[in-house]
Amino acid sequence: xxxxxDKDHGRFRQIVRGRIRKDLRKFLTRGExxxxxxxxxxxxxxSGIDTPHFRYxxxxxxxxxxxxxxxxxxxxxxxxxxxxxxTEEGRHILEVxxxxxxxxxxxxxxxxxPRIEPKGRHNLTSEKDRYSSIRQSGPESLRHFKRTFxxxxxxxxxxxxxxxxxxxxxxxxxxKVYRSWKTIKNPQSNAVIIYMMDVSGSMGAEQKEIVxxxxxxxxxxxxxxxxxxxxxxxxxxxxxxxxDRETFYHLREDGGTRISSAYRxxxxxIERDYPGAEWNVYLFHFSDGDNSSESDSRECCKLLKEHLxxxxxxxxxxQVASAYGSGNFINVIHEHLxxxxxxxxxxxxxxxxxxxxxxxxxxxxx
Amino acid sequence: xxRTLPRNIAEQVEIIAEHARREGLDFFPVIYEMxxxxxxxxxxxxxxxPQRYPHWRFGMEYERLRKQQxxxxxxxxxxxxxxxxxYAYLLEDNTMTDHKTVIAHVYxxxxxxKNNIWFSRTNRKMIDEMANHATRIRRYVDRFGLDKVEQFIxxxxxxxxxIDPHSLFMRRESVRPPKPINQSAAPQLTRFPAKRYMEQWIxxxxxxxxxxERHEQKTEQFEGRxxxxxxxxxxxxxxxxxxxxxxxxxxxxxxxxEAYYFAPQGQTKIMNEGWASYWHSTLMTGYILRxxxxxxxxxxxxxxxxxxxxxxxxxxxxxxxxxxIEHRWNTGRYGKEYDECDDMAARRAWGKDKAPKDRVVGRxxxxxxxxxxxxxxxxxxxxxxxxxxxxxxxxxxxxxxRYDPATGRMVVVNRDFxxxxxxxxxxxxxxxxxxxxxxxxxxxxxxxLLLVHKHNGVDLDIRYAQETLRQIHVIWKRxxxxxxxxxxxxxxxxxxxxxxxxxxxxxxxxxx
Numbered sequence: 001x002x003x004x005x006d007k008d009h010g011r012f013r014q015i016v017r018g019r020i021r022k023d024l025r026k027f028l029t030r031g032e033x034x035x036x037x038x039x040x041x042x043x044x045x046x047s048g049i050d051t052p053h054f055r056y057x058x059x060x061x062x063x064x065x066x067x068x069x070x071x072x073x074x075x076x077x078x079x080x081x082x083x084x085x086x087t088e089e090g091r092h093i094l095e096v097x098x099x100x101x102x103x104x105x106x107x108x109x110x111x112x113x114p115r116i117e118p119k120g121r122h123n124l125t126s127e128k129d130r131y132s133s134i135r136q137s138g139p140e141s142l143r144h145f146k147r148t149f150x151x152x153x154x155x156x157x158x159x160x161x162x163x164x165x166x167x168x169x170x171x172x173x174x175x176k177v178y179r180s181w182k183t184i185k186n187p188q189s190n191a192v193i194i195y196m197m198d199v200s201g202s203m204g205a206e207q208k209e210i211v212x213x214x215x216x217x218x219x220x221x222x223x224x225x226x227x228x229x230x231x232x233x234x235x236x237x238x239x240x241x242x243x244d245r246e247t248f249y250h251l252r253e254d255g256g257t258r259i260s261s262a263y264r265x266x267x268x269x270i271e272r273d274y275p276g277a278e279w280n281v282y283l284f285h286f287s288d289g290d291n292s293s294e295s296d297s298r299e300c301c302k303l304l305k306e307h308l309x310x311x312x313x314x315x316x317x318x319q320v321a322s323a324y325g326s327g328n329f330i331n332v333i334h335e336h337l338x339x340x341x342x343x344x345x346x347x348x349x350x351x352x353x354x355x356x357x358x359x360x361x362x363x364x365x366x
Numbered sequence: 367x368x369r370t371l372p373r374n375i376a377e378q379v380e381i382i383a384e385h386a387r388r389e390g391l392d393f394f395p396v397i398y399e400m401x402x403x404x405x406x407x408x409x410x411x412x413x414x415x416p417q418r419y420p421h422w423r424f425g426m427e428y429e430r431l432r433k434q435q436x437x438x439x440x441x442x443x444x445x446x447x448x449x450x451x452x453y454a455y456l457l458e459d460n461t462m463t464d465h466k467t468v469i470a471h472v473y474x475x476x477x478x479x480k481n482n483i484w485f486s487r488t489n490r491k492m493i494d495e496m497a498n499h500a501t502r503i504r505r506y507v508d509r510f511g512l513d514k515v516e517q518f519i520x521x522x523x524x525x526x527x528x529i530d531p532h533s534l535f536m537r538r539e540s541v542r543p544p545k546p547i548n549q550s551a552a553p554q555l556t557r558f559p560a561k562r563y564m565e566q567w568i569x570x571x572x573x574x575x576x577x578x579e580r581h582e583q584k585t586e587q588f589e590g591r592x593x594x595x596x597x598x599x600x601x602x603x604x605x606x607x608x609x610x611x612x613x614x615x616x617x618x619x620x621x622x623x624e625a626y627y628f629a630p631q632g633q634t635k636i637m638n639e640g641w642a643s644y645w646h647s648t649l650m651t652g653y654i655l656r657x658x659x660x661x662x663x664x665x666x667x668x669x670x671x672x673x674x675x676x677x678x679x680x681x682x683x684x685x686x687x688x689x690x691i692e693h694r695w696n697t698g699r700y701g702k703e704y705d706e707c708d709d710m711a712a713r714r715a716w717g718k719d720k721a722p723k724d725r726v727v728g729r730x731x732x733x734x735x736x737x738x739x740x741x742x743x744x745x746x747x748x749x750x751x752x753x754x755x756x757x758x759x760x761x762x763x764x765x766x767x768r769y770d771p772a773t774g775r776m777v778v779v780n781r782d783f784x785x786x787x788x789x790x791x792x793x794x795x796x797x798x799x800x801x802x803x804x805x806x807x808x809x810x811x812x813x814x815l816l817l818v819h820k821h822n823g824v825d826l827d828i829r830y831a832q833e834t835l836r837q838i839h840v841i842w843k844r845x846x847x848x849x850x851x852x853x854x855x856x857x858x859x860x861x862x863x864x865x866x867x868x869x870x871x872x873x874x875x876x877x878x
Binding site: 004005007008009010011013014015049051053054055056057062063065066067069070071072073074075095096156207333364 | 404408411412417418420421422424425426428429448454500512516520523524526527528561571673675676677678679682683761764765766767768769770773775776777778779780786790791793798799800819824825826827828832833834836837850852
């Protein structure tokens with residue numbers, strides 16, 4: 001059946017995209033979005049899509065139901081709104097599923113981010129054969145018996161040769177069908193993001209939330225640009241350790257800060273796992289900029305300049321404002337690495353700065 | 367692309383139609399089509415039609431339906447549209463039992479469409495009409511661009527509940543500006559023909575004088591008023607009086623036409639579904655069901671009639687009420703004597719002692735006759751008003767609930783019959799849409815539009831009202847106002863083309 005609906009559906013998606021673009025700044029700062037990501041889909045609440053009508057307002061709050069219950073019993077589950085029967089319309093907020101790629105595209109368009117030109121081989125893929133298809137020719141060992149039998153049976157019935165009393169079926173050349181393979185290409189990742197976070201006492205829940213949001217958007221954008229991408233997570237206070245994603249976002253430590261420990265660990269990681277020119281390495285560091293000593297800060301700069309920067313695409317330093325500490329580290333970076341094009345810094349004081357922070361990180365298309 | 371029905375289903379269609387006809391159902395010819403679940407979502411998004419004008423709203427609906435269907439949240443078993451011949455859609459991957467149930471259900475709907483009076487003025491060639499609408503809109507899109515046309519459709523859709531479904535059955539006064547009144551012409555008074563010696567009794571002079579006075583009062587009150595009396599069909603008023611270019615007027619008129627086409631379905635939801643469920647149940651259990659199909663059928667049937675807390679299932683209320691009416695008329699539980707009987711026990715036992723041994727049930731019984739009559743003349747509102755009884759409310763365990771500010775939840779208030787009935791009637795009046803009238807098309811003598819909300823217990827949603835005013839302004843092009851009562855204060859909301867404003871009114875600008 002030929003229907004126009006696909007056109008209408010496309011138009012609807014287009015409107016949704018437009019709406020998301022318009023409200024992108026708001027979405028960027030919305031924490032709840034991050035938790036919702038499924039494997040490939042994010043569901044986003046989009047407001048103001050339906051057409052307005054004259055309708056009843058809030059004091060329309062009674063109805064008739066049926067079932068057991070006595071006076072004073074509550075209806076429904078907690079948090080579940082129950083409206084009077086028969087009115088389905090009027091929800092002003094609509095949840096729309098949108099793929100992460102689409103979202104990243106919108107992000108790219110709105111922030112005017114250039115596409116990243118990856119280094120190394122473009123499409124690193126691994127190939128695998130899977131027997132999921134059918135062919136007319138092939139070796140007898142791969143003959144698909146069931147299909148072959150069905151075709152033969154059909155031929156017998158069509159030609160009237162089928163005899164229910166003596167149902168013997170003999171295959172002919174034209175009946176035979178063979179299993180065959182398809183080559184599946186799996187993109188091999190050739191990019192890696194290494195997130196480093198300061199988990200010293202001065203990083204509170206609010207700061208972590210900002211890190212989380214920002215990391216989500218960094219992830220979304222880079223994933224859009226590379227077929228496969230890996231993520232590694234490093235936390236540090238005085239010492240550094242590699243952790244998994246869950247821990248990264250929820251770990252809470254006390255104590256001082258020695259940033260160089262993290263950079264040293266990152267260097268080890270890169271040299272061990274992601275060597276050479278094949279890999280696109282992204283390094284992001286989130287901290288409140290309160291390093292323990294000046295000498296350690298200088299040490300960090302030296303590490304970056306001599307060992308890390310030559311091997312990576314970009315180093316992003318994001319300083320989150322905190323009530324404690326000097327926040328001096330960003331100044332040290334500015335002072336020592338001002339001329340390094342691969343170094344990008346951003347100060348994020350509140351969620352509202354995330355938008356500009358992302359833009360700063362990827363404006364150069366590296 | 368019409369796929370022919372598989373033969374086994376086509377056979378069943380014949381058999382079921384025959385049973386339905388013998389039971390007295392009277393329907394248009396029905397054309398069945400098989401659809402995949404995906405196609406079903408598509409057709410459902412278009413309201414059952416194969417063609418609609420291009421608009422994103424259908425895409426939105428489609429996405430919602432498809433998602434529900436994919437995640438198994440809900441399934442559209444069947445769809446049938448009110449046309450002659452009737453088109454009905456069957457879901458391809460249903461079981462044979464489901465198909466049979468659906469086919470029986472469809473004949474119920476179809477009989478209802480054909481015979482219920484509220485559907486009598488609908489266009490039975492609506493498939494063609496919808497396709498014409500689509501062509502017209504597409505032509506405008508080609509000419510003026512998608513954005514412009516789509517935006518205007520959005521505007522029109524904001525008004526599509528501002529119609530007057532009753533107007534199809536009566537002649538309203540014209541909404542056109544009143545002509546200058548010929549002063550010398552005396553008002554037409556109601557005068558019955560009478561012999562001269564009877565004149566003063568049949569046409570009492572006092573009565574005539576009173577009527578003349580009323581008439582004068584009315585002319586005085588409405589002199590220069592435009593429209594002469596409040597108009598409920600806001601869409602028509604705008605169509606006739608707003609300064610619209612031809613193509614916009616055409617778009618507005620076709621959306622209005624569609625709104626009128628769909629209106630009776632909103633007015634008869636409970637009855638329509640109840641009637642169809644009554645018949646699928648009667649036909650299936652009476653004739654068609656085979657032993658091995660019983661469990662599948664019961665599963666399907668009970669799923670259709672299931673009720674969630676806090677909601678009324680129109681299928682359930684409808685079928686039970688039809689059965690209740692049939693039972694009452696079969697046992698003589700109606701009329702003055704019964705209505706005035708206060709003794710619950712006596713009412714419960716009514717008719718049992720008098721029931722003759724050879725009492726007919728089913729076909730040809732007085733109860734059956736009665737429900738046929740009911741399906742002909744009633745709509746949901748009058749259906750509930752006339753036939754809801756305390757026994758029914760008790761049997762169906764209906765309760766009245768309301769929002770409890772203390773807990774922020776809906777709580778059961780009680781099972782008081784009067785209250786429940788009142789609430790149900792309220793929910794059905796104008797199918798939960800507020801009454802909005804055009805009161806003045808020349809408000810403040812500045813060509814501004816004054817709308818009035820007739821308040822019956824519930825306030826308007828202010829934010830939505832202001833958004834809607836914005837849309838009406840697009841059509842009217844002069845400032846628009848709506849007078850509404852919010853929290854017992856009269857308010858006037860205005861959109862003047864640039865901004866929305868509101869003011870308190872000490873007295874009504876217009877008394878409705």
